[in-house]
Amino acid sequence: MNLYHSLPEEIQSLIDRHKNQSRTDFEDRIGKPGYIPNQPDVIIDVIAALAHGKNVLLKGPTGAGKTKLAETLSYLFHQPLFSVNCSVDLDAESFLGFKTLDYQEGKQVIDFVPGPLVQAMKYGHFLYIDEINMAKPETLPLINGVLDYRRTITNPLTNEVIQAKEGFNVIAAINEGYIGTTRLNEALKNRFIVFELSYIQGEQLKTLIQNTTSLNDVKQINAFVQLSADLVEAARQGKVAEEAASIRALLDACDLSSIIPPKRAILRSIIDKLEEDREKEVVRNLAETLF
Template sequence: MAIDLPNEIDTMIKHKRPTDTDFDYLKTEGGYIPYDETILTDALVALAQGKNVLLKGPTGSGKTKLAETLANYMAQPVFSVNCSVDLDAESFLGFKTIKYDDNGQQQIDFVPGPLVQAMENGHILYIDEINMAKPETLPLINGALDYRRTVTNPLTNERIVAKEGFNVIAAINEGYIGTTRLNEALKNRFIVFDISYIGGEQLKTLIQSETALNDNTMIDRFIQLSSDLIEVAEQGKIAEDAASIRALIDACDLAAVIPAKRAIQRAIVDKLEDDREKEAVRNVADTLFE
């Protein structure tokens, strides 16, 4: 579902798009369906103005899909970094390796990482789960995130200046095991967007367009299942993972072929570790499906 952007925003974005027509394939229908349409338009304004965007929300709420959709509207390829506690400078910047020239002589070669490639090409860098990275790693990219748009690569001592069009989109799940509180100096370099689970007609549109399920009665029951699971998750009785829209989509796909309760068991329940959480999800499903 494409969003009709206000003229002034559409003009801003077009001016920021690369002129290379090879990127036209990115400007497609579909993508993230927002529960609040202003999230998409406001994030596009921020990117068009050269600002960094931070997407904050629970797992499965569509943060990665929103990042892909923003890139589509901007007609920009994306370089991605998936953060973890093992993330180091090389994961962002690249690494040195040995290669051989035509005479068989060894040479030290540098293989650029996603940050360097995005900066040098003027493309988008997507940093997933940025608050899982070690606090000492992230300051390496501070210069790329502020007005300087530069970093000094400690592996090569090269000063890298971002090409026009370079943008950063990051995503976080707050409160998860393995995550840390995002440094305020780093957070201040972003425009922050709270991303919530979608529901109602938006979720119905997503299920109809992204899954094999076409039984409207069954779709309505899955929408109610999603709403009930989100409520139970907010009460702290189940993990947010159980209310993931991503897991719900998987369950809908399976339910097009197998019984709905079995689909929910495979796509949602079996992902959980706690027996009480599993039982809570089954109880919710029992109220909606035979």
């Protein structure tokens, strides 16, 4: 069933009122649907927040579908999605753009190439900031004015004051507790509405495997759904790292299992990513009981 038509009528109306119907030069940046919510109210609540101009922060373990949800929201609102992938090396240019030498009418000139933040603001599109808590704390205050009621920024590279066009919104994602991450300061966190995402399970996961992977063996699909449940429980008990329960990794294993034996697919997609031998052994034992 089409995701849009599965939403309540009042949410459909909310989307329609805020939908960017115009054709743009960034049609290739409009995301594709595919997010399946573990909690049915999550996608409705995120849509409501975006439709009211709120910034959205998606929290959850790796592979829980944060990026896929952002792409699905881009699809529903028909909004191009500009992205920033944060790291400890993130600087102002990663958000704003950079200066470069160009030639116009035979003369050398300094040109400015706009970055994802500038383009999203000027065209009124979505900005997706992935792993925002990987950025250096001194970099993020740059966007405080973008995230509050002002919706403005003074570009230090050009001195241009940029006012966000209507429709501009920020969706950020965060993985808490991972190496290299830091705590978001309260001033920044207070500029977002926070949504906690968890791994999908059961029939929803079965549907996702059937719709997005090459695996069509029903018995194996059911076994992978059970493996996922076992891995989530093992991660909850501290027996394995959260990355072992990643849905993204599980889907990779399902794709490989359409060609190679499932236990080898699990080895390549899940086990070999883990650092500790005891964690590898836990996953290996779970796979042995199911396949």
